[in-house]
Amino acid sequence: AVLRALERESASDALQELLGLSPLGLDLGRLALLWNLGEAEFEAACKAVAMTRVTTGLRTLAFTRERWDALREHAESTLGAWLENASDSRGMTAEALRGALSERLPRPVFDALIAELLAEKHLVRDGPLLLSPGHTVSLSASDAQLAEQLFAVLAAVKLQPPKVAQLAAQLNADDKRLRTLLRRLAQSGELHAISADYYFPPSTVAEIAAITARLAQQEPDRIFTVARFRTETGVSRNLTIPLLEVFDRVGFTLRVGEGRRVRREWAAVLAGMHDR
Incomplete structure (x- = not known):
């Protein structure tokens, strides 16, 4: 279907057909190079077709308006x-x-x-x-009080957070209620869920990310091992892999063989989380 579209005599007709075949966006820059059209001629073909253009970095993608x-x-x-x-x-x-x-x-x-x-x-x-516009919600007074106690405990223990069951016992809170609150706080960005049993405050994760970035700079080829990560950060053994998997998932690190490299600054990761 793509080859048939490219063989159309009219650039605008071909463009219209290609747009329909590109649900994730048609790369206009690559298409212009493929057709070997001048900028003015290619722009004229684009203007003849109803489309939405989206600039993503150095690329411009086009979608049908529908x-x-x-x-x-x-x-x-x-x-x-x-x-x-x-x-x-x-x-x-x-x-x-x-x-x-x-x-x-x-x-x-x-x-x-x-x-x-x-x-x-x-x-x-x-x-x-x-x-959505107009959506509002707030914690109940009792949950807000429990959250404050929770933040205080997690700030004090920093890199060695207790399991949720231990937190519940320490705070004299119902386990199920505490888990529900922790999930809500993670959804709101006030905590980071490392696993179902462990949560970190954002400041602690940022501190670990900063140590990780420095570690990567010191390593050959900027690739660090799990063992070096654990040694340098001081994170416990049972949290090391879950934490690295979180870093991979949000785009801070990238697994390379048995090691990892830092993909971008933590501040950029956070900005992406906020803006996406």
Whole structure:
């Protein structure tokens, strides 16, 4: 189908057909090179076709307007449905929303989609969370008090957080209630879930990320091992792999063979979490 589209005599006709065959975006820069068209001629062909252009870094991707509108509506409705089912939640992280969509969009496309919805106020942002306009929620007085006690404990223990069951015993709190609160605080970005049993405050994760970045700079080829990570950070054995897997998942580190390298600064990772 793509070859047939490329063989069309009219560039605009070919472009229209190619757009329909590119649900994740048509790379206009690559297409211009493939056709060997001058900038003015290629731009004229683009203007003859109804499309939405999305700039992602050095690339410009094009979508049919129907496809782009459908992606927007799907993101809005997915978030709205989630908030309706989790009415006590302050919002949804962008990465969680990206994972909840029926098809996983490339991150640059998703970023552009969310940026547009935010700019047009179809979505609003509260720190790292996305929510529908008008959505409000707050912790009950008792949960707010428990959260303050929880933050104090986690800040004190830093790199050696107790398991949730131990936290519940220490705070004299019901285990199920505490787990629910921890999940809510993780969704709101006030804590980072390392696993089902361990949570870190954002400041602690940022500290570990800073140590990791320094470690990578010192290693040959900028690749560090799990053992070196554990030694340098002081993270316990049972948290080392789960924490590195979190770093991989959010794009801070990349696994390379038996080691890992730092992909980008932690501040950039956080900015991406907030903006996506």
